[in-house]
Amino acid sequence: MKVLIVGSGGREHALSWKVSKSAMVSKVFVAPGNGGTELEDQVTNIDIQANNIEALANFATKESIDLTIVGPEEPLVRGINNRFNELGLNCFGPTKEAAQLEGSKEFMKEFLKKNKIATADYSTFTNSEEALRYVKEKGCPIVIKADGLAAGKGVTIANSIEEAKDAINLALESEIFGKAGKKIVIEEFLTGEEASFIVMTDGINAIPFPTSQDHKARDEMDTGPNTGGMGAYSPAPIVDEIVHDKIMKEVIHPTLKGLKDEGYKYIGFLYAGMMIDKDKNIKVLEFNCRFGDPETQPIMMRLKSDLAELCYKACKGKLKNQEIELENRKSLGVVIAAKGYPHEYEKEKEITNIPIEKSDLKVFHAGTKLVNGDLISNGGRVLCVTTLGSSVQSAQKKAYNAIQDISYDDIFYRKDIGYRAIKREVE
């Protein structure tokens, strides 16, 4: 089987690394990939950008690709699955209609309401005065979200009316998110602990993948600006058996049923970001129509089953009674970022001494590229040092030890990835 992975981040390095281990797979291409995928023996980078759907479709046709797995949301929201289907190509990822669950917050909130799935109370606005009136009525803290895709930057948690006013004006008046922010969703601020719950689905059946938690804030103790994710670990201790069953029953199954009722075809990973309160009540914060980054990196370390086979079966609607086999050990990934991220940062800095792969250690690349054989930085999130351990604490220790070997002048990383889980382990 020939497989194409679409994307260039740490998630796509982890997906291609995992797929390349399948006995069913003879060739793995990544478009466009990164320095890490280029260094993998079994993987070939293709110089096509992830949003260039026509070029990807042409490549997949010409190379007779048996399975395409789409990493990022943008090509999905733009309809890569629809185009591949027209051409009779297997594409693991939802159609653009179904991908609206991530592509439009308003669509998602209406969908949740219609299907009686719990979420924060909200209202939608295109007019800034009406939006501000709503905020004053509801009080702070309050959450303001751009409707469309904003590369993880579209959410503001406003602690004062002034902050809310700024966020509203930036989106609706200054249009900093362009079209994505011309409409905003304002919602109730929820408290509790967040967890990521990801399933693989063929549209009918859902296989839960291991749970995880990511650290979205840049600085220690989850403070500082929001990022794409500074690290993640799996499993998430907050998701015990009771919570797991509740999520499947109250969120995942009703979502798949709702999509089917609307006539939307959803094949792929469905990612529910949730807030879980102390009474184990679950509310959906967001849906993503793809795997998480960096959650993919630790989760792929724990997955023993053949990912390529599972994705292929999903495309064929054959996930019924499929199970996945998992590593019992815990996993943890620490993101190495460039100093300054998520604001301005420098690129093209040399990186050397990356620890070699072991059974319990893998350094996945994100913003890296190879130039004349030298590895240089090429993005805000640069690497993800990922480990397995008997506990989250031991996985964390291994990861921070491995980082000491890496030589990269602009290195920045959080020193406390996994702290919540470790606190629970210690107690």
Ligand code: AMP
């Ligand atoms: P989203 O892109 O909607 O997941 O939002 C990004 C992050 O903002 C989430 O992971 C949460 O940490 C936070 N967030 C979003 N919505 C809420 C909410 N209603 N209450 C509290 N925190 C939220």
Ligand code: GLY
């Ligand atoms: N780590 C969160 C995401 O991938 O959206």
